[in-house]
Amino acid sequence: MAEINVTLPDGSTRVIPLGATAGDLAADIGPGLAKAALIATVDDAEVDLSVPLADGQQVSIITADSDAGLETLRHSTAHVLAQAVLELYPGATYAVGPPIQDGFYYDFDLPDGATISDDDLEAIEARMGEIIEADQPFERHEVSAAEGLDLFADHPYKREIIETVALAAEADGASQPGDESASELADEVAGDGQISYYRNSDTFIDLCRGPHVPSTGRLGHFKLMSVAGAYWRRDAGRPSLQRIYGTAWGSRKDLAAHLHRLAEAEKRDHRRLARELDLLSWPAELGPGLAVWHPKGALVRRIIEEYSQSSHDNGGYQSVITPHIARSELWATSGHLDFYEESMYPPMELDGASYHLKPMNCPFHVLIYKSSQRSYRDLPLRLFELGTVYRYELSGAVHGLMRSRGFTQDDSHIFVTREDATAEISALVGFVLTVLRAFGFEEFEARLATRPEGKSVGDDAEWDLATEALAQAMWVSRLEYKIDEGGGAFYGPKIDIDVRDAIGRSWQLSTIQVDFQLPERFDLEYVGPDGQRHRPVMIHRALMGAIERFFGVLLEHCGGALPAWLSPVQAAILPVAASHEDYATYVEARLSESGFRVEVHGAHEPLGRRIRKAKLQKLPYVLVVGDDDRANGTVGVNARGSDGDERGVLLGDFSNRLSDDVHTHR
RNA sequence: GCCCGAGUAGCUCAGUCGGCAGAGCAGCUGUCUUGUAAACAGCAGGUCGCAGGUUCAAUUCCUGUCUCGGGCUCCA
Numbered sequence: 001m002a003e004i005n006v007t008l009p010d011g012s013t014r015v016i017p018l019g020a021t022a023g024d025l026a027a028d029i030g031p032g033l034a035k036a037a038l039i040a041t042v043d044d045a046e047v048d049l050s051v052p053l054a055d056g057q058q059v060s061i062i063t064a065d066s067d068a069g070l071e072t073l074r075h076s077t078a079h080v081l082a083q084a085v086l087e088l089y090p091g092a093t094y095a096v097g098p099p100i101q102d103g104f105y106y107d108f109d110l111p112d113g114a115t116i117s118d119d120d121l122e123a124i125e126a127r128m129g130e131i132i133e134a135d136q137p138f139e140r141h142e143v144s145a146a147e148g149l150d151l152f153a154d155h156p157y158k159r160e161i162i163e164t165v166a167l168a169a170e171a172d173g174a175s176q177p178g179d180e181s182a183s184e185l186a187d188e189v190a191g192d193g194q195i196s197y198y199r200n201s202d203t204f205i206d207l208c209r210g211p212h213v214p215s216t217g218r219l220g221h222f223k224l225m226s227v228a229g230a231y232w233r234r235d236a237g238r239p240s241l242q243r244i245y246g247t248a249w250g251s252r253k254d255l256a257a258h259l260h261r262l263a264e265a266e267k268r269d270h271r272r273l274a275r276e277l278d279l280l281s282w283p284a285e286l287g288p289g290l291a292v293w294h295p296k297g298a299l300v301r302r303i304i305e306e307y308s309q310s311s312h313d314n315g316g317y318q319s320v321i322t323p324h325i326a327r328s329e330l331w332a333t334s335g336h337l338d339f340y341e342e343s344m345y346p347p348m349e350l351d352g353a354s355y356h357l358k359p360m361n362c363p364f365h366v367l368i369y370k371s372s373q374r375s376y377r378d379l380p381l382r383l384f385e386l387g388t389v390y391r392y393e394l395s396g397a398v399h400g401l402m403r404s405r406g407f408t409q410d411d412s413h414i415f416v417t418r419e420d421a422t423a424e425i426s427a428l429v430g431f432v433l434t435v436l437r438a439f440g441f442e443e444f445e446a447r448l449a450t451r452p453e454g455k456s457v458g459d460d461a462e463w464d465l466a467t468e469a470l471a472q473a474m475w476v477s478r479l480e481y482k483i484d485e486g487g488g489a490f491y492g493p494k495i496d497i498d499v500r501d502a503i504g505r506s507w508q509l510s511t512i513q514v515d516f517q518l519p520e521r522f523d524l525e526y527v528g529p530d531g532q533r534h535r536p537v538m539i540h541r542a543l544m545g546a547i548e549r550f551f552g553v554l555l556e557h558c559g560g561a562l563p564a565w566l567s568p569v570q571a572a573i574l575p576v577a578a579s580h581e582d583y584a585t586y587v588e589a590r591l592s593e594s595g596f597r598v599e600v601h602g603a604h605e606p607l608g609r610r611i612r613k614a615k616l617q618k619l620p621y622v623l624v625v626g627d628d629d630r631a632n633g634t635v636g637v638n639a640r641g642s643d644g645d646e647r648g649v650l651l652g653d654f655s656n657r658l659s660d661d662v663h664t665h666r
Numbered sequence: 667g668c669c670c671g672a673g674u675a676g677c678u679c680a681g682u683c684g685g686c687a688g689a690g691c692a693g694c695u696g697u698c699u700u701g702u703a704a705a706c707a708g709c710a711g712g713u714c715g716c717a718g719g720u721u722c723a724a725u726u727c728c729u730g731u732c733u734c735g736g737g738c739u740c741c742a
Contacts, residue, residue: 105737115670115671116670117671118670118671118736226670226671226736226737227670227671227736227737228669228671228736228737229668229670229736229737229738230669230737230738230739231669231739234738234739235739240668240669240670240738241669241738242669242670243669243670243737243738245736245737276677282733282734284715284733284734285733287732287733288732288733288734342740343740343741389742391741393740393741394668394739394741395667396667396668396669396737396738396739396740397667397738397739397740397741399735402742403740403741403742404742407742409742508741508742509742510742542742544742545742546742548742549742550742574701574702575700576699576700576701576702577699577700577701578699578700579699603699603700604699605700605704605705606698606699606700606704606705607699607700607702608700608701608702608703608704608705609700609703609704609705610700610703611701611702611703612702612703612704613703613704615702615703616703622702622703624701624702625701626700626701627701628701636701636702638702638703644702645701645702647701
């Protein structure tokens with residue numbers, strides 16, 4: 001019998017019979033692998049396990065331990081979801097169902113505008129369970145586009161996918177540039193005039209490029225999470241579909257861990273913590289996305305802002321203050337009305353003039369630059385402002401502090417010569433990271449956002465130059481980055497910096513944007529050493545982004561347990577009995593004199609109850625004082641995060657310890 | 667803005683197949699005087715988001731509207 005050689009990932013070769021499939025290879029390597037195998041990669045292409053191997057191929061068996069394996073598992077689970085929904089809702093049709101972070105979704109269009117509610121998910125899950133139990137094979141088939149149109153005659157969205165991809169293939173095998181939707185759909189099927197589909201029962205087929213797990217029996221550790229609306233092909237003008245989200249994992253344990261992470265994230269929700277810790281609230285009377293800051297929240301915010309202010313004072317910035325509205329002409333000149341109007345509040349007509357609330361601070365800072373003739377000796381000129389801006393966010397988009405209609409940026413505009421721009425940006429990247437680290441963020445990810453086609457101004461050469469300057473700055477700062485194609489602002493490319501929080505989520509905070517356009521539009525100049533007038537470059541940047549949002553991210557990052565330097569109350573002092581209240585007051589006075597934020601919780605309630613209350617407020621320290629302490633000038637220290645308590649700590653020692661925490665930002 | 671869902675006491679939630687609205691926690695008062703995560707008792711607290719409609723009667727059914735949540739789109 002003929003045999004072939006294939007190479008495994010470890011470099012070893014293996015002899016298998018001619019005609020053996022990837023699945024056979026897995027079984028040949030071991031029963032454990034055969035059971036875990038989901039798909040294979042053959043010469044870097046992902047394929048079904050049923051694909052026969054050829055001599056000399058590089059083969060790797062993929063399990064749920066890898067990202068590729070998990071993606072396949074999720075993709076296949078999405079197919080099972082589609083099968084269940086099509087069975088349970090006669091007349092329903094299906095659109096697309098890709099794997100996503102941690103799971104998958106599938107979009108459906110139900111007959112007569114029927115809808116799926118969260119309560120229906122259980123029944124759908126149960127049907128999915130039966131399909132998985134039946135261990136149906138995923139069989140791949142390839143047919144021509146014409147045959148495909150026939151097969152999916154009753155499913156208009158599938159037909160549209162086939163047509164779109166077939167058309168794109170005709171137009172020289174590539175999707176049109178700028179047509180993201182077409183290239184997304186291309187993921188659904190092979191794009192070579194042939195289309196592929198998978199059959200996993202007599203009654204269910206789905207258009208799909210694959211690969212898939214060998215059979216539905218490989219699936220099972222999944223859960224349907226939610227129902228939502230979603231536009232067909234991301235187009236608000238097209239029908240809204242019912243999207244079902246699910247999560248799927250390789251093992252029961254992984255699924256449980258994921259659900260646990262979600263529960264943890266919910267506990268950290270800044271809206272919940274803000275209420276529990278009495279930091280701020282969102283009275284419905286104010287309107288969507290508008291919060292009021294309670295005393296403790298305002299105190300924390302003030303500390304954050306003071307830190308920001310002093311960092312900038314020490315970093316070569318000059319503070320400025322600008323108004324919240326300006327004549328509409330200013331926004332016409334700046335270009336905001338051309339490119340940003342739908343996100344701006346509508347104009348106010350006053351005394352025959354039109355005014356707009358500011359969505360950004362830049363034009364004001366530009367006018368400060370223009371207020372006098374500038375020399376190259378003045379540059380770089382760094383203007384800083386905690387500037388409050390107003391943006392008309394879609395009502396469905398507002399979300400606690402994370403997305404609101406008015407917010408304060410730690411905003412700066414740096415005016416610099418072209419020659420110095422790259423060096424300035426490099427220094428900026430360092431400055432950004434230093435400030436973010438001060439708040440306990442350790443992991444960063446950067447993105448370089450390039451020109452948004454059709455929604456931008458300026459010529460290509462300037463965009464290229466600016467983009468290059470940003471890339472170079474990151475290279476110099478050794479900050480790794482990804483490219484965000486077309487993600488730039490209308491006036492220039494930008495670097496966005498994300499932080500990773502304590503439970504692994506990432507949040508975009510900082511942005512650094514290069515701008516050749518505003519200096520042009522406002523005719524900015526400086527006199528160079530050659531006595532000639534030159535055009536400066538402008539750099540827009542925010543470190544925390546919006547203070548409100550930063551506060552929210554920080555709160556979720558620390559789960560409400562703010563580090564001592566930020567905590568609105570750093571220590572609660574609990575007298576054991578009423579007779580110790582005088583000593584508690586003495587301790588309070590001593591610590592207050594040292595500049596700490598402390599409060600006495602009088603002995604009206606049992607000690608255990610007061611300790612519990614203080615703990616629930618997540619205070620850095622709870623101090624208990626009784627007879628021994630009064631006699632010896634000590635306190636009982638119960639630190640946040642520690643198991644027990646320490647008795648008889650000298651007041652001075654505690655004071656030093658707290659002082660140390662504050663100075664090291666612990 | 668669009669799709670789906672939800673609004674009951676300060677908070678978390680129960681309940682009413684249309685017939686005077688409930689719990690726990692928090693709050694207040696009193697008693698207890700406490701050494702490291704919940705003392706005891708009592709009191710008070712809601713035109714059941716708002717406005718219309720249907721009905722003898724609406725918190726419950728219908729319509730509209732506002733706010734919130736999850737998504738889409740957008741984005742700091």
